[in-house]
Amino acid sequence: METKARKPYDGASRKLLLAFDIGTTFSGISYSILDPGKIPQILPVTRYPSQGTAGSDSKIPTVIYYCKNGKLAAIGAETLKEGIEVEVEEEGWQIARWFKLHLRPKSAIVAGEEPVPPLPCGKTVVEVFTDFVFYMHNCAEKFITETHGAVVWASLSKDISYVLTHPNGWAGPQQTAMREAAIKAGLVPNTPEGRARVVFLTRLLSNGMSLAAAKEEEDEPPRKKTKLNKAAAAKGATQAKEGDGVLIVDAGGGTVDVTSYCRQPDGSYVEIAIPACYFQGSAYVTMRAKAWFTNFFKGSRFKDDVDALTHTFDAKTKPRFQKVDEKYHIPFASVRERDPALNVTAGRLRMEGSDIASFFKPSIDCIVNAVKEQSAAAHVPIRSVFMVGGFSASEWLFQQVKAQVEPLGIAVSIPDQHVNKAVASGAVSFFLDSMVSSRVSRAMYGLSIYQVYDSTNTDHVKRGHKVEVHSVTGKPCLFGFFRVILPKGVQVTTTAEFVKHFHRQEFNRADLDKYSSEILMYSGESQGSPWINDEPDMYPVVCTVEADLSKITATEEKNPKGETFYRIEYSIVLLFGLTELKAQVAGPASIIFADGGFA
DSSP: OOOOOOOOOOOOOOEEEEEEEEOOEOOOOOOOOOOSSSSSOEEEEOTTTTTTTTTSSOEEEEEEEEEETTTTTEEEGGGEEEETTHHHHHHHHHESSSSSGSBBBOOOOOTTTOOOOOOGGGHHHHHHHHHHHHHHHHHHHHHHHHHHOHHHHHGGGGEEEEEEEEOOOOOOOHHHHHHHHHHHSSSOSSSHHHTTEEEEEEEEEEESOOTOOOBBBBBOOOOOOOBHHHHHHHHHHSSSOOTTTTEEEEOOOSEEEEEEEETTSSSSSEEEOOOOOEHHHHHHHHHHHHHHHHHHHTSSGGGGHHHHHHHHHHIIIIHHHHOTTTTEEEESSSOOOBBBTTTTTTTTEEEEEEHHHHHHHHHHHHHHHHHHHHHOOOOOOOEEEEEEEEGGOOOOHHHHHHHHHHHTTTTEEEEOOOOOOOOOHHHHHHHHHHEEHHHHHSSEEEEEEEOOOOOOOOOHHHGGOEEOOOOOOOOOEEEEEEEEEOTOOEEEEEOOOOOEEEEEESSSSSGGSSSEEEEEOOOSSSOOOOGGGGSGOOOOOEEEEEEOTTSOOOOEEEEETTEEEEEEEEEEEEOOOOOEEEEEEBBOOOEEETTTTOO
């Protein structure tokens, strides 16, 4: 079955949709001018200020240089201008590279992993993100104004909808930080209406399964030999046998995102296993290489050349590496430099292919294990793996994964097509087409509540020493019971509501007006006891839900002491959809995500 044709835009007025894909190493912008009654077209921004060759590439480096005083010196395409290395050295500029990784969830940090480079000039990740979002918006404005005219931009710029992409392992805290950056950058006002104009999509939703748009890899520059196109991967998925599982491995600059889908008769896709996100993208290969170089040249006269060596490795050696039994020569210093003891000849470091292979190994092992885990968890057989993302353009990475996965009876492929469009096109396409109709919940979400003590319940009896008298009702209770609102591993459609009913009691009715409760997520592996105290560290606070319950009718009751108290009953509704967590508490509610949700 072919992909369903895009429908005409059904809005009442003309509108502009902008998508920013801020990748770990490269970024891109796409947009669509939505005209009522017309089928939307997705267009990439292909021209950036200071870009060497306009129109040839739709990606720019995710790099910022700051002056010593913290002011912006160069950003994005500006960092590619000829001779900038001299300015950097002479002016003492500091670089913000791979800054997106500072947003990663704390739970994603693995002991012993290579450290992410610190942010310069005491900057916070939100401040750096704000600078880059502001720059991206200015680039979009300049391009659209030059392409469609200043009148068009002026007529649409007051009510733009923005789509921001992120790895599928990110959630509320990361989305909150990105939305805050959009507000600080002046994209939208800090109002409920303004915040609603910023929406989020995971990279796998926007890249792996956006069937209607062709798009290019995000996190590596184009290769001459290996060309890559995520849309072609999706096309291959549409040709797979209906009902079979398709696993998209999106290997980018920072993360490896994996999601399994099954194609439905109507052409839509559903997730068939809990998606996963691993911080093992190509940047981590470079980090491991830098650590090796630093150790190798420790105490030598070349110790200050490690950054230059790392840059050359990242730009040339890493993407071209293919054979473990060859020697590789990496230039980093003057051709007059020579030190046989350190394998340096004519300013080049001679390295064994086996050492370079060791930098890739953790990422390769990660992908292979992820395929095995997804295959074991999926409720339909996975027959095909499509490797997408810039890191998948590495011939060594692809061949190693292929060699280990295909013996499992799973085909591994990289579509050999190339269309010069930014990966952000997928975000626009997904926003318009919504090809994925459901996903699988990755964890249990719920609240901590109390239960009235029941002497006939054996579970209560064994916890009898923890019984407390409720301060209002006067009844013996056990506190810290985890009431699940959304179970783990269930299909979540775009409109599904997960509802649970609760009640509260207070002596004063006015004390019931303002509601605030913490939504918890069970992050452990067991399916055992629902009592939070059994695994107190496994129930982090995801967010706080706040609502006004003043209009709910309260009933009067008396406790054993004869004291009158008020009781209200209400429902908490969680909507997980495909992007953001939303909530209702007997009506609209606000969500405040927990602080410190990222590293």
